[in-house]
Amino acid sequence: MSAPLLQVEALNQRFGRIEACRDIDFVMHPGEVIGIVGESGSGKTTLLKCLAGRQVPTSGRVLYDMRVKGPTDLYALSEPERRLLMRTDLGYVTQNPRDALRMGISAGGNVGERLMVNGARHYGAIRDTASDWLERVELDPGRIDDRPATYSGGMQQRLQIAKTLVVNPRLVFMDEPTGGLDVSVQARLLDLLRGLVRELGLSAVIVTHDLAVARLLADRLMVMRRGEVVEQGLTDQVLDDPHHPYTQLLVSSVLQP
C-alpha cells in the first residue's frame, strides 16, 4: 500500500469555550474518497478547513505528503509555501459557488485564473484548457465569455468545480458541494462528480449532511458529533450496520428508498 496522502494527528480546534473539533486522528491514502457526515454544527466544516490549510488548528498536526519534501505539517510551512501548495496540489469547493467565483469576470477568466496564477502566459492555451474543462463539467463552451452571474446555481457550481480541477489537484476538499441546489440538479451534479472522481482517480474529502451523497461518493465515512468523530469505517459498513447510537439515529432518520 502506498504512503498516506494525509495524516491527521490529535487535531483540536477551539473557539473560546466551544470545542469545534476534539482529538481528531485519521489517515487517508491516495485515491481515497472520505466522507464526513453529521448534523450542522457538528464541526464538519471547521475540520475541513483545518485539513485544507485554511484554518490554523488550536493544536495537532495535519501532515500532507508533499511531492518533494514528503509528509509535512501544513501549518509548519511558511505562508508562501502553504499558499503555493494550496493553489497547486489542493482544491477546495465551497457550498456557495459565489464565494469562490469572481462574479464580474467571464467563465473562461474564472477557470483560467488558476492557470494564470500558476504561471500560464499563453492566452490561446489558457482559453483552450478552460473551454475543455467547461465541456468536462457539462457546460456549454459557447458561453465561455459569459459572466457567472448569468448562470443558474447548478451551472455556477459546475463552473466552480472546473475552476478547482483545472490545475489537476491531488487532493480536493468539498463542503456540501450539492447543498443549496434543487433535487434534480443535485442528482445530475452528483453523477458528474462521481464520474470525475473515477476518471481522474481523485483523492477527496467531502463534507455533507446528506447520507445519500456520502453513499454515492465516499469510500469511507467519518461520523461527527459535537466536534468528535464517533464512528468511522467503510461507507457501506457504517451505513448498513451503524454501531454508535448517534449514527443509528442519523441512518434511521433518512427515508429508505
Next chain:
Amino acid sequence: MYVAVKGGEAAISNAHGLMADERRGDRALPEIGVDQIAEQLGHAVDRVMTEGSLYDRELAALAIKQAQGDTVEAVFLLRAYRTTLPRLGASEPIDTAAMNVERRISATYKDLPGGQVLGPTYDYTHRLLDFDLLDTEREVPEPYESGEEQQPMARVADILGHEGLLEEAQHGEAGAPVADITREPMRFPAGRDARLQALARGDEGFLLALGYSTQRGYGGTHPFAGEVRMGTVAVEMVPEELGFAIEIGEIAVTECDMVNQFGGDAERPPQFTRGYGLSFGRAERKAMAMALVDRALRSQELGEEAVFPAQDQEFVLYHADNVEASGFVQHLKLPHYVDFQSELELVRRLRREHAQAREEAMHKEAAE
C-alpha cells in the same frame, strides 16, 4: 474659434491677481482684520486649528482670511505651514480632569459632582435669524458671572470607572513613543494612537456622517454621551535638560467621552466601553463624531463583527483627511490629455471593429 489648451506663466499670474481682487471685494468696505476673524469667527478658527493640527489662532485666522472663508482650503494652508516647523518634542498628556471648565454636560447622570455647566452653547437656542445682528453699532451686554471660584471637576469616565462598569482607559506606557502620522506613514492594522490622531485631523463632515451612520444601524454601538467638556488646560513639557515638567502654555479643548454598551465575552464581563474624541477650541460636533467613530473602529479589538463602513479602518482612515481628498478630487482639473488621447485612440479602434463586425453580420444575414 481656436482656444489655446496650454497656458503659461502669464495666465497663472493673472489668475492670482483676479483671486486677490475677488478676496478684497468692494474697496468701499473696510478690509477684514485677522483679529476680527479670530475674535468673531471663533468656531471657524477652532475647526481650522483642529483639522490643521496646529494650535495658533492668529495663523488659523490668517488662513481663513486668505482662503476667503473656505475652511478646507484654510486647513490646507495651515498644514502646509505646519510641515515646515521644527518638531521639538512631545508634550505630556494633557490632564482634562484639571480643566478650567467653561462647559460640561453629561447625558448619563442628572446630577454629578460639579454639576451640569451649560456654558456658551447654541443648544436650546431657537434657530431664528437674529436681525439685530445687522446693526453693528448695538451694545452687547456683559454675560452673567456667578463669581464663585471654579473647582476642578472629576471626569464622568473616572466616576463610572470606580465601579468597574466602564472599561479602563488604555494608558500608553509613560514615556513610550506615540504614533505621529505626520512623521510616519500609517500602517494597518493601525494602533489606537494613530487612529485617534487621524480622526482628530479628519474632516468634520466625513466623521459626522460616519458617526451618524453608526446611530442608524450601520454598526450600532448604543452610545451615551457620558461627558462633553470644554475649557482650557495647561500644556506641559519635559525639556531634556531639566528632567521635570514645566508649563509651556494653555490651550482650549473640547473633549467627549462616549459610553457604549458591550455584552462581554468568555474573558470579559459585560461592561461599558469607550469612544474618545478631542478637538481644539470649541468643536463639540467634531469631538462627538470622533468619539463615535473611534468606538466603531474598536470593533475588531472587542471581538465584534466589523462589516460596516465606520468599522473599517482602511476605509475610514484613508478617506478622512480632507486635504488629501480635496487635492485628489480636484486634480481631475489637471490636464489628462495624454491619457485621454490614448483612450480616444482605443475607443476609435473599438468602434471601427464594432462597425466592421456589425456589417459582416448584416452581410451574412442578407446572404442567408
Next chain:
Amino acid sequence: MSAAPARERPGDPAYNFAYLDEQTKRMIRRGLLKAVAIPGYQVPFASREMPLPYGWGTGGIQVTASIIGPEDRLKVIDQGADDTTNAVSIRRFFHRVTEVETTEETADATVIQTRHRIPERDLTENQILVYQVPIPEPLRQLEPREAECRKIHAWQEYGVMHVGLYEDIARWGHIARTYDYPVMVGGRYLMAPSPIPKFDNPKMTKMAALQLFGAGREKRLYAIPPHTDVKSLDFEDHPFEVQKWDETCGLCGAEDSFLDEVILDDAGGHMYVCSDSDFCRHRRDAGHRGAMAGHEAVRVLTEQVS
C-alpha cells in the same frame, strides 16, 4: 507666531533650501535608497504636507526637493510639455525655494520631474527622472485593501493581473489598456508606471537614467535603478504593443513620437502635434516641417511653445 528663519542660502529666505527641512530630506533619501535597493518595491514614507494640493504632484515634488542641489538644472513637464500650467507652477515653486537654474532643454537637465510622460529623447546616466504618481498600487483596482495588496506583492501572486488582460482579449480581441500599464520590474515586483501612456513603457527598460517615483497622498516611494529590466505584462500569443498613429506631427512631421490631438475649430477640425514640446522644437530648429506648417494654428502653437 514665530518669525521665519533667515538663512544664507539661495531661495526664499522664509523657507529652507528646497522647502523641506534637512531631516525630512534625509528621511526621504533613506526611503529612496531602499527603493533603489529593491527595484519596484513600494517603500512607505512619511509624506509631508506640501503647499501644493495632493494629486498635483506632492510626491514628485518631495522627491525632487530631497535630491536637488544648488548646482542642478531642473526641467518640469506635464503631459510632455514644459508650458502646461501645473508644470509652470511646480517650476516656479522650485525656483522660489532653491533658485536653481531651470531649463526646457531635456538634454541640459540633471533632474526632470514629470507627470504622465517620458521625454522622447534618450536620457543619460547623469540624469534623474522623477515621476509624479497618483496611485502607486498596480493592484488597487482589483484589491482596494492595502493589507491584502502587500501580501500579494510579498507572495508574488500576480496571476490575478493577467485575468484582467485575459478579459480584455476575450472581449475585444486585444488588450484594451492604454496608460498606467502595469510592468514587472527586475522580474520581481509588479509596478504601476504612473499614468504615462503605454507608448512610453518601452523607454523604461534598461534606461540609463535613474527613475524615481513619488506618491505623496499615498505615502509611497519606489524606484527603477539604471539599466534595469522592465517588462510590460502580456501573453506569449498577445505580445505587448504600443499605440501607433496614421498621422504625423503637424508641426515637425515626426512619425515616431507620441501625438496630442489639437482641436482647431468649432467644426471639430483637428491636427496632431508632438506631446513632447522640447523634442518638437528641436526637430523644427533642425529644419523638419510638418504638413500643417504655415497654418494659422501652427503660428499660435509655436509661439506659445517657444
